């Protein structure tokens with residue numbers, strides 16, 4: 336296991352680039368099948384999901400739209416618990432097939448609080464694709480439709496995810512040691 340330092344903390348390799356890429360491709364293939372003949376709108380939640388969204392999107396063979404929104408702030412290594420209202424959602428979701436793209440679902444609070452805002456716009460369907468799911472930590476009721484990896488309740492960085500601003504550029508996902 337390779338160990339790296341981000342700020343003051345040590346992180347060990349957890350998911351390799353190859354493993355992540357294979358899984359992201361599989362999710363895209365499932366979406367291609369499930370949405371054949373449809374034209375879904377992907378709403379990727381910034382900042383953490385930018386890499387997942389980009390890799391997922393390049394494996395899509397169906398027609399699809401993509402937009403990015405900003406939602407919650409996550410300070411340091413504990414969820415701030417605050418959910419900031421969405422910035423940048425200009426799309427009208429009425430009658431659209433919407434897929435939320437999230438980097439990681441931890442307690443589930445962020446999405447649980449945010450989803451009613453989307454439902455209010457009456458999309459035709461609404462699904463969630465999350466690369467990582469800390470299922471042990473999820474206390475808010477949420478249905479995740481596409482999950483990359485179910486991971487233990489430990490802090491992770493890399494592949495878009497940061498620790499206090501750093502580590503997003505890593506191609507692999509690292510776990511706190």
Ligand code: 5GP
Nearest residue numbers: 409439440441442443444445490491496497
């Ligand atoms: P939730 O609302 O589900 O508790 O938290 C969701 C958000 O918390 C994620 O979008 C992410 O920004 C942040 N988060 C949760 N766990 C981790 C983690 O292990 N590493 C990083 N970098 N962010 C996390």
